[in-house]
Structures are given as structure tokens and as C-alpha cells.
Amino acid sequence: MVEMTRIPAYEFVFRSSSDGILIADAERIITAINPAASAMLGVLAEDATGQQAVEVFAQNPALINLFERSGDQTLEVRLPKRRLALGIASTLGDGQRMVLLQDITEQQEMDTRREALVTAMAHDLRNPLAAVGGFADLVEKSGPLTAQQEKFLTRIRQTAMKLYEVAGSLVDLAWIEAGMPLVRRPVQLDGAIERVVRQLEDMAQEKKITIALSVQKPLPTVMGDPSRLQLVIHHLVHNALLYSPSEQTVAVHSWGDDHEVYFSVADRGIGISDEEIELVFDRLYRSRDDRVREMPGGGLGLTIARTIITRHGGDIWASSNLGVGSTFTFVLPVHR
Numbered sequence: 001m002v003e004m005t006r007i008p009a010y011e012f013v014f015r016s017s018s019d020g021i022l023i024a025d026a027e028r029i030i031t032a033i034n035p036a037a038s039a040m041l042g043v044l045a046e047d048a049t050g051q052q053a054v055e056v057f058a059q060n061p062a063l064i065n066l067f068e069r070s071g072d073q074t075l076e077v078r079l080p081k082r083r084l085a086l087g088i089a090s091t092l093g094d095g096q097r098m099v100l101l102q103d104i105t106e107q108q109e110m111d112t113r114r115e116a117l118v119t120a121m122a123h124d125l126r127n128p129l130a131a132v133g134g135f136a137d138l139v140e141k142s143g144p145l146t147a148q149q150e151k152f153l154t155r156i157r158q159t160a161m162k163l164y165e166v167a168g169s170l171v172d173l174a175w176i177e178a179g180m181p182l183v184r185r186p187v188q189l190d191g192a193i194e195r196v197v198r199q200l201e202d203m204a205q206e207k208k209i210t211i212a213l214s215v216q217k218p219l220p221t222v223m224g225d226p227s228r229l230q231l232v233i234h235h236l237v238h239n240a241l242l243y244s245p246s247e248q249t250v251a252v253h254s255w256g257d258d259h260e261v262y263f264s265v266a267d268r269g270i271g272i273s274d275e276e277i278e279l280v281f282d283r284l285y286r287s288r289d290d291r292v293r294e295m296p297g298g299g300l301g302l303t304i305a306r307t308i309i310t311r312h313g314g315d316i317w318a319s320s321n322l323g324v325g326s327t328f329t330f331v332l333p334v335h336r
Helices: 009-016 035-041 061-068 105-141 147-177 189-199 201-206 226-242 301-311
Strands: 020-024 030-033 073-079 083-091 097-103 185-187 210-215 222-224 249-256 260-266 315-321 325-333
Touching (some): 020 035, 061 083, 061 097, 073 097, 083 105, 147 301, 201 210, 222 325, 226 260, 226 325
Parallel strands (some): 210 249
Antiparallel strands (some): 020 030, 020 097, 185 222, 249 260
8 A cells, every 4th residue: 555645745635636627738738637627527637638728628618718828817617417617727837727627516506596595585575564664655644643653654664674675685694604605716805896996986976085095916815705705895895985974085905915915994984982893793783873873774784794704714893983983904814
């Protein structure tokens, strides 16, 4: 029996990895293909090795693109038997091209079921809530009301609207907290940050708020779910804009080193009292400050943000001075 210690570590990882690994030389001739890639693609390693990638995978244009393009690339690759893989490619220093295939078939099916559940639950919750709001309007039209009755109707409408807005988010939060799998792929947050800022430009312009963007280029890579991490950034920047008065500045900053990546959003808005700073991440919690309660929101954005960051092995926190402003920061481990 061959002792495991005699097998080079890279060869052990190459052969035992559940992800498919393919390596081609500078001429794009396949030099190595591990057992997982062979099984995923339905090709024998001995038949593929020594052949041009474009010839071996002539029926798979996405996979050919990963070999033919330069630099880091990420594409979805169709596999036999209606399966799907995430293909990640990179060029090595000597011109070799390495392609990593991660089978995401089950992940995609889970995402589809999640979306269906969110849609169904939101529909089943929102219809009755819309009816509650409608009956509140009918009561108001049925005859003269006292000041107290008007107050009660206003509260009914506000509560129904709040529940209506958070219906989908509640299901999404339950899904994440249940430990359902997240996508795991290399992510550079600078792209997600820039997309969020573009998405919220109209809101900033409407309130005459300047978004001061300061992002290290390039940011170190983290491993995680790109859409979920972008959702966290969106919640934090949106909140900063929402709770800031007009003609102020919201500072968005991201930086990192060999170990961690940081992201922070600082505003000059309402701020948070010392008594509430530890409660803002709690589910459905909203400040008792009347200025906050006048704003739309269901108290789930920060809870979802904390859950996602925690699931990625990071941490998130807030610092604030009431009446001066708040800063929200999260940190994620760097992918090596």
C-alpha cells in the first residue's frame, strides 16, 4: 500500500476534489483532468489528455470560452443529464489555463423552490392584508368618525402596510436562518458596491444627498454568495439614505488586507440612542423615535444583513450618536 504521506499534497487534492479541475497548457492542449471533471463531463481522462480543448468540448461553447479567454472568467457550464456547473477559469503564470467546475444543479433547484415559496407566501399574506386596508377605507367612508376612531384606523392602515411590505422578506429570512445552502464562489465586493450605488442614485438625487465613494482597488477576494452580499450592501446604503436629511453626505468605504475585507457606510442622519444600538439588528425591531417610525420599513433589513454576514463567517456592527449620525460596518474573511 502506498503511504499517503508520499503523495504530493496537490495531487491528493486534485484527485480527491469533488469539484472538477481541468488544466491546459499555453496552446490550450489539455494536460490534466481530474476524476470529478471526467465524471461531470462524461469524458475519459485518457481520451481528453493531449487533445485541444476546443476539439474535446466542441459541443460545449461555454466551456470552450473558459479555456480560450484570458484572465479570470466565470460562466455557467451545461453538463450532461441536464445538470449545471459554475465554471471558474484563471490563467497561471506560465500561460497554463485552469478551469474549476462546481456542480450547482441542486443549488439552482433550491433557489427555484425558495423563489416559489417566497412568491406563494407573499401572495397568501398580502391578499388578506390588502383586504384589511380596504375595509379600513370602507369604515372611514361609512359615516362621521371621532378623533380617536380616526387614530385607530390610521394605526390599522400603518400596521397592515408594514406587514404587507415585510411578507416576502420574512420568508426569505426564515429560509436563510434555516441553514439553506448559499452559493460559494470568489467575489470581489467593489463590483457589488458600484452596482448598489448606481441602483440608489435616483433616491440620492431626489433627497439631494451626495454619496462619497471610496473603495480600494482591487479589493481582496472573499468567498461567498454574490447576490446575498450585494443585498447586504444595498440594505446598509439604502438605510443611510433613508434616515439622512436632505443635502447631506453618505460615505461608502471599503478596504482590506491579506486577512479581512471591511465595508462601512456612514451617514449624518437621525442616529441611534445608546439604549437601542444593540437592538437594531433584532427581528422586526424599529426605534421608538417618531422620526424613524415615520419612515417606511419593516425592521427586517438589518436582521437579514446580519444573518447573511454571519453565514459567511463575518461580523457586522453599528456605532452611532443620536442626532449626529450612524456608521454600519461589516467584515469578511479573505479567500486565499
